[in-house]
Amino acid sequence: MLKKIFQKLLKNAGKNYQMDSRIPDALILYTLYKRGMMLLRGIIKLRKKVFLGPNVSIANKRNFHFGTNVTIEKNTRLDGYASQRIMLGDNCKIGAFSCLTSTSHFSKYGKGLVMGNNSAIGDYTHFGASGGIDIGNDVIMGSYISFHSENHVFSDTSKLIREQGVTSKGIKIGNNVWVGVKVTFLDGSQVGNNSVVAAGAVVNGVFPNNVVIGGVPAKIIKTIE
Known part of the structure; x- marks a missing residue:
């Protein structure tokens, strides 16, 4: 019964x-x-009807949109200070001990995070969302994933790197994507629909639909027919 x-x-x-x-x-x-x-x-x-684990902290709550059945596991910190609304779709899940940073420096107000419906990510995730992170629907992700949606400029040798600013192209993941454990996404990364990112990959570039990518840096391993 x-x-x-x-x-x-x-x-x-x-x-x-x-x-x-x-x-x-x-x-x-x-x-x-x-x-x-x-x-x-x-x-x-x-x-709101949101499933919260113990020791979850959410800054600037009014800038969040929560879909139905959203789950945020224990010891997770979410920064909602962003220029765009933080969107967590229906049946989204963020694993334990994760961290969302929307604004990393006072010199630039961050953009934030969007997660589509039925998308979930594992424990110990780092969302560096200053340049914007857009995750589609039905995306399943392992633990220890990191997103870095900004990149330091270092072309001027007369200045310190920390004084040269950053690029903020953002990161975009399509629909129906499987991301393995310990994958790193760098600024400007794009992964197409119906794709797989192999465990341990460092993604830096634009990839089409229906591919398996992996490696450091990530390259297309095969096409999904």
């Missing part, structure tokens, strides 16, 4: 997979308790 109820709750939340019959009732009860506490915490802190 408990499994049937939980399966129905999953379906109502937009999860279409079939639960493994070996899952014990104790795990289901623990999950329901944990999610219930997270929802209560979100309602108290944000006045």
Whole structure:
């Protein structure tokens, strides 16, 4: 009976997979308790139906848009001081111990982050979103992902690098993309739809739809037919 109820709750939340019959009732009860506490915490802190883990801090809350069933796991820090609204779509998830930095320096107001529907990222993610990060729908990402949407200018040898400013091209990831663990995205990176980024890749460039990329720096490994 408990499994049937939980399966129905999953379906109502937009999860279409079939639960493994070996899952014990104790795990289901623990999950329901944990999610219930997270929802209560979100309602108290944000006045919204957002699932918040313990020790989550959100600066400039009014600049956030939360879709339905958004989950932000424990010990995550989100900076909402950005020139554009921070958008977290339906069924988005940000893993534990993650950090969003929208404005990294007072010399330039940052742009911020957009995550589409059904997109999730693992623990220990760093969103350096000063130049803007745009993540599409149905993007699944591992842990230890880092985004660096600005890059230092260093062409003038008469000046210190820290005095030459930065580029802010931003980072864009398309729809239906799988990003492996420990991938780094640099400023100006673009990954097309229906693509895979191999674990440990350093992405710096523009890539088309339907490809697998990997390496340092990342290159096209194969095309997805």
